[in-house]
Amino acid sequence: MKHWISLHREALRLVLDRMWSTKLATLMMLSVIGLTLSLPAGLYLVLDNAGRLAGGIESDPQISLFLNIDASNETVKALDKQLRSHKMVKDYRFVGRDAAWAELKQKAGLDDLAGGLEKNPLPDAFIVHARSNEPETIEQLRQEIAQWDGIDHVQLDTAWVKRLYSLLQVGRQAVLVLAGMLGFALLAVVGNTIRLQILTQREEIEVSQLIGATNAFIRRPFLYAGSLHGLGGGIAAWLLLAAATTLFNFSIEDVARLYASDFRLTMLDGGTILILLGGSTLLGWLGSYLAVSRYLSSIH
Amino acid sequence: MIKFDQVGKLYPGGYEALRNVSFEIAKGELAFVTGHSGAGKSTLLKLIAAIERPTAGTVLIGNQNVAKLRPAAIPHMRRKFGLVFQDHKLLYDRNVYDNVVLPLHINGILGNEAAKRVRAALDKVGLLGKEKAMPITLSGGEQQRLAIARAVVSRPSILIADEPTGNLDETYAAEIMNLFYAFHQVGVTVIIASHDASTIAASGAKVLRLDHGAMTS
Structure with missing residues (x-):
């Protein structure tokens, strides 16, 4: 040696x-x-x-979760818990239907039009940011969330990411x-x-x-x-x-x-x-x- | 120690350098290979030193058949020999010390041990104190002695020299031959190719005479 x-x-x-x-x-x-x-x-x-x-x-791609229009508080809480414990979710925030309605009316100057509507047509929503930027991972997350109870529609803008x-x-x-x-x-x-x-x-x-x-x-x-x-x-x-x-x-x-x-x-x-x-x-x-x-x- | 049995060497192209050569050289013996130029002296030495392989017959070196050696074993076989080449084959871009130390490096001997042996070898051939000189600044006789120092530095049991006095005048030639006799005296097997009849006549050693590739005595 x-x-x-x-x-x-x-x-x-x-x-x-x-x-x-x-x-x-x-x-x-x-x-x-x-x-x-x-x-x-x-x-x-x-x-x-x-x-x-x-x-x-540009911040991370954003996923919008729209809940069923008649979603109860329990459903919202359950979803909140699911999002908090999900390891692919970086952060998220809740947008209540009343708050969204108020914001929309004020922001867009739609007071008159909105006044014509008897009920608030907006659902509760969550805005979610994923941990990863990869389109496949985000798409996977979207599909998973879409299966959850109380979710009506999951929207994702991946075009620019892709x-x-x-x-x-x-x-x-x-x-x-x-x-x-x-x-x-x-x-x-x-x-x-x-x-x-x-x-x-x-x-x-x-x-x-x-x-x-x-x-x-x-x-x-x-x-x-x-x-x-x-x-x-x-x-x-x-x-x-x-x-x-x-x-x-x-x-x-x-x-x-x-x-x-x-x-x-x-x-x-x-x-x-x-x-x-x-x-x-x-x-x-x-x-x-x-x-x-x-x-x-x-x-x- | 060295045994040739009906050895032939046919070079590519059909030139037959040796044919049907048989002889034996014992351990510690002094042997001369002689004959006219082109008689096959160099080829014979190359066969002994495992530089060439025979195309017929068997060459045994210490009971090992040279023709059957694996290619990887040949370098190790060659290390048993100290070779003095006809054209010296000194490295002219290295000084005397670095020329002599090369076989030791090949054998994996480095550092102080190597330096000690190089000085001993240079002392034997009378070149001590010229370690830093470049070979080109040495005289013909000194270059020949440098080649001998390189051949003996790793203390081989067999010393082979091809026309070691070829280009030297008589005084130098005698000095060189005395060096070889001295190595023979201490038990080294010495094989010298020479066309010079006078050096051989004086020695009374074994003589292998070649004529056009065949042994005549």
Whole structure:
């Protein structure tokens, strides 16, 4: 085990030495990888912020529950209890039929018209906000509530939610497609870098094999080099995005102030950064693994 | 220790480098492989060191059949040998120390233990104090001695050298040969390919003579 660790430490030291001795080339390569990665990560960031902006402007979709016109106080209380204990309901409020009637008469200037009606035609109602914004969940909640006793009609305006979500969905798919394509580009870039390194160290590889180096021994430094290129590129992408976000926030702050909003772009969160760095490291490793394996199989 | 039994080597393209070669080299023996250039000396050494595989017959190294080794076992087999190549195969982008330490790293020996052994090997060949020098700044004889230091640093039981005195003048050549005799004295099996009859005549060692791929003695 100790032996194994020291072999890895030695390989890592060798690679870091080499990267240090070719600082400029390494830095350029990391920038290329960083720029490549910052495209999908940046688009993700934009979508994430767009989603937050949309969520901030419009409150959650609202479900209106209209009770039967002759619903008793007991029915109202029972429904109130059901809503309070329901785990998908975020909050709700009761609108009594008398209060609604009074409000309608006053608000719409319908006094005359209303005066012509003998009875209050409005039912009691609950206005419910769901915990989730997803159309499927809300639709499910609507159908469930519609089954409850004393409910006449459940109304839900999901059109805009659906529209927003399908737009964001398209955006997310675009992120995936872009990430897939640029991930492939990253694989090719790292693979090619490692291939060139292999060519410059061909003699060393040949001698090492002749005096008994295993394929794993030969592969090891290149795998470290590939992983480090990937990780360095991921960090470069992260820094690029952080810089861009900070820069944009200066002007966004001005615009937002005009709209009396405190909206600001948020940076990638910890989990996303971890995925970005982990993914880029993995792609770097894979790119160099493919390059070395191809070389090793070509010389046997 | 090393046993060839009716060994043949046919390269792709139909060139037959060796045919029907049989001999035995005992542990601790000093052996010369000789013959004109193109007689198959290098091929014979490569077969011993598991760099090439025979196309006929069997090559036994310490009772292991080289032709039947799994590919993954070949690197471990090669570590039993110290190899001095005809063209040195030094790494010219690394200094003397890093050249000699390479076999130790391959064997997983690092740190102080490795440094100690590198210095011991350099001391034996008279290059102590040149650790930081680049190989290109060394003379031909010094480069050859560096190659020998790299071959012996992991203390192999078999030392194989392909034309170690090929490009050297007589004084240097004698020095180099004395190095090999010294290793033989301490029990290492030494196998040297050479077309130089004078070095062989003086030694009184076992001689394998090759002519167009066949053994003549």
